[in-house]
Amino acid sequence: MARARVLVRPLVALSAGLLLVSGCGGSGTSPKDASKDASGKSSSGPVVIATTSWEAALAKAAGAENVRSLVPASIRHAPDYDLKPSDLAAVAGADYVLYASFEPFAGRIKEAAGSKAKMIELELDNTPEKTTANVTRLGKTFGTRQAAAKWNAGLAGEWKTLAGQVKAAWPDGKAPAVSSQVFTTWAAELAGARVVGTYGPEAVSPKQLSELSAKKPEFVLDNENMSTGTVLPGSGAEQLNIVNYPGKDLDLLGVYRKAADQMKKAFAAS
Structure with a gap:
């Protein structure tokens, strides 16, 4: 009987750990496993977590496929958003995290990223010069320079x-x-x-x-x-x-x- 009790404890602990991870992730899957683009289709490449749809759109323009925005696009004033535990868990599992300095939750984002994710601060401005510079920079970082250059050419024409x-x-x-x-x-x-x-x-x-x-x-x-x-x-x-x-x-x-x-x-x- 004593032997049985010893075996039960690790199993209980393991189950609890799995439930905890599941709760933090929101869906029970890691950002890499649940990677989808804005249309809901499966995507590949590095996991890019952006604080808002603005940074996420720049990443998408640069050629990144696995992009997620923490702040819902329906939020009118993004800096007012209150980060959830699941958001911070997603940040911890990212390869790149994009943010802007004026966002008050930038400090919490940095802490959650730990030593794995590469933090990229972007200066947000919709002038074509700044947008082109941001997309070019991200294309170099993600290894998608060709896609970034193509998008920038499309922006110039548009x-x-x-x-x-x-x-x-x-x-x-x-x-x-x-x-x-x-x-x-x-x-x-x-x-x-x-x-x-x-x-x-x-x-x-x-x-x-x-x-x-x-x-x-x-x-x-x-x-x-x-x-x-x-x-x-x-x-x-x-x-x-x-x-x-x-x-x-x-x-x-x-x-x-x-x-x-x-x-x-x-x-x-x-």
């Missing part, structure tokens, strides 16, 4: 096409005057607009409100992901809420297309 479409919708054929949140100036660049003032990331102060309104912008390009409401009330400027983060499809080109479509419609109707 940007040129979209810029031409927005320009064709300029009111009276003239570049519109806009005020832009500091993280959406890329949209103003895409539109070929005249930026008469910028604001943020803090809320607009009464003094800024007066100064920006005095410059008589026709449009305000606000940051949907950091919006505090109407930026220039009473100024007569039409506010467009520009999105920086891709959706769950991790299509970064979709961000540019959406912004171009918003501006085309607004310009043509003014």
Whole structure:
């Protein structure tokens, strides 16, 4: 009987350990075993964990196939997301972890990664120059340079096409005057607009409100992901809420297309 008790204890401990691992992983599988792309298809290559859909989209653009975003794309302001134990477990099983310095949970991400995962800090900005640089850098890191170069070429062509479409919708054929949140100036660049003032990331102060309104912008390009409401009330400027983060499809080109479509419609109707 004593011998039987000795055998039972290791079995119980092993079962408990398996249950614990299962609970931390969420599905009972490791990131490598459950690797799927945004469409749900099986994928291969290094496991890339990104804090948000923005970093994940850059990894996908660079040619990575096994990419997962921790913050759901439906979260409007990603830095407010509260990491779950399963998120930290996924980070521990990753080959690469992508994050941005402004994200308040970056410290916890680093701790969870341990010594295995390679941490890559990205400077997030949707200007074509910064996006191209990020994609090129990640392509070199992942060993997918050719895929990254192909995507960057596609971005250059798409940007040129979209810029031409927005320009064709300029009111009276003239570049519109806009005020832009500091993280959406890329949209103003895409539109070929005249930026008469910028604001943020803090809320607009009464003094800024007066100064920006005095410059008589026709449009305000606000940051949907950091919006505090109407930026220039009473100024007569039409506010467009520009999105920086891709959706769950991790299509970064979709961000540019959406912004171009918003501006085309607004310009043509003014």
